[in-house]
């Protein structure tokens with residue numbers, strides 16, 4: 182599979198971001214905030230915090246296959262092997278005194294020590310437990326938003342209630358940052374996030390082309406700046422370049438999967454420790470995973486600089502992961518049509534029930550209603566003790582064959 186030329190630029194940008202965060206942690210004049218992936222990042226940017234994203238760090242531990250060996254250290258402290266393996270591998274890394282950041286730059290020897298940890302429970306409770314571990318460890322505040330889950334319609338009342346919680350963070354964050362919130366800087370950060378989101382959505386939408394110029398596995402890697410540099414103008418600049426490269430591929434008819442004959446959609450978490458293996462397996466079968474719910478989770482294009490708190494609240498409430506099954510089914514059926522896929526791969530990630538949507542009959546309902554076939558692969562995001570290469574291979578080979586036979 183041809184490598185995207187933008188990859189080198191993306192790696193350099195991510196390394197720059199990690200080095201900046203590390204430098205901020207050593208600088209007595211700077212403040213560091215840890216933030217959950219869909220927390221109120223723009224508010225933190227406007228207050229001048231250097232921001233670290235533990236979920237990104239945990240994904241790096243998973244992708245480097247270090248996670249599985251680290252988890253037992255968290256289990257020894259009472260964190261069940263059944264709870265989020267992002268959390269347990271990250272805590273395990275901390276206990277072992279190692280960080281995935283060292284692989285990017287050996288001069289970084291530890292995760293940046295936070296002055297505050299900021300969460301949003303719209304995705305799960307695990308982020309709060311995870312951040313609370315570090316809050317106790319360093320004696321620093323853990324504050325955030327307790328957002329509802331299982332959201333059907335995103336009503337004005339819900340938005341107002343979450344917006345009020347985000348507003349409630351301003352005063353404690355100002356005290357920690359040692360500066361007042363500047364409304365202009367907040368508007369600017371929200372505008373940059375929105376512009377980045379629009380570009381990231383356009384990048385993802387190139388997967389609608391036949392053949393697709395990119396795969397889900399590419400987007401798992403290239404989503405880094407959308408997560409780590411959300412609200413930072415460098416991320417928008419990066420996606421302009423990536424988009425141009427992908428549009429060039431489409432114009433030339435270049436496929437991410439040479440000989441693409443089956444198109445799939447990925448639902449759920451990546452299997453970080455087998456990203457390359459699953460990608461290569463599907464490529465050999467001529468199957469392109471053209472889209473995913475996971476990588477679409479960093480699209481916040483309804484952010485509005487003129488209504489920063491309300492639009493941050495609605496962006497968090499509208500996320501796929503926070504919604505009811507009925508809404509998720511409508512979204513998946515629409516995504517299957519949009520990407521013209523032959524079927525959906527549901528990943529049942531054993532330690533993330535929050536982002537595994539195949540456990541309550543959804544695959545059957547999608548087959549019976551809109552007629553979207555699917556397969557379930559059983560694995561995990563980071564804990565490879567819960568993964569079987571053979572099991573995943575057999576499930577995917579069988580499903581691709583089924584899709585091929587069903588193709589006109």
Ligand code: SF4
Pocket residue numbers: 236265266267268304305306307308450532533534535536562
């Ligand atoms: S959504 Fe899943 S993977 Fe993400 S922090 Fe929560 S439990 Fe972990």
